[in-house]
Amino acid sequence: MVYRPMLVSEAAQHFWEACQNRRLEMPQCANCGRLCWYPQPVCPNCWHDRFGWVELSGRARLYSYTVVHRAFDSNFTDAVPYLSAIVEPVEDDRARLVSRLVDCSPDSLVIGADLALTFTEEDGIVYPFFSPAR
Numbered sequence: 001m002v003y004r005p006m007l008v009s010e011a012a013q014h015f016w017e018a019c020q021n022r023r024l025e026m027p028q029c030a031n032c033g034r035l036c037w038y039p040q041p042v043c044p045n046c047w048h049d050r051f052g053w054v055e056l057s058g059r060a061r062l063y064s065y066t067v068v069h070r071a072f073d074s075n076f077t078d079a080v081p082y083l084s085a086i087v088e089p090v091e092d093d094r095a096r097l098v099s100r101l102v103d104c105s106p107d108s109l110v111i112g113a114d115l116a117l118t119f120t121e122e123d124g125i126v127y128p129f130f131s132p133a134r
């Protein structure tokens, strides 16, 4: 896969820089502690506007997934089929992250299953993917 993350905001840049150092980080509300993903100007829980970045454990649960058979972008042509998923970090299941599932087949997946973060480097970029927890 040759896909370059778009660093269109300071928040996206922080997220991807953390991934390159093999850390999964999310913004956390300085007032109520809620993880806020995607990055937003105010907390959706308490409307506070100050955040700090926190490193997550990498443990998550499978909220939903789909098998992508047709590339929506020519950069993904070599990657199909692949598993696209929405995962919930165990630290806060309201902060759902879109990622990919690796090292598994769709037949073995169960909604709510425990997942583990696995960093995958492709073309010099480290991506935060997930696989079933062992």
Ligand SMILES: [Zn+2]
Pocket: 029, 030, 031, 032, 033, 034, 043, 044, 045, 046, 047, 048
């Ligand atoms: Zn808050």
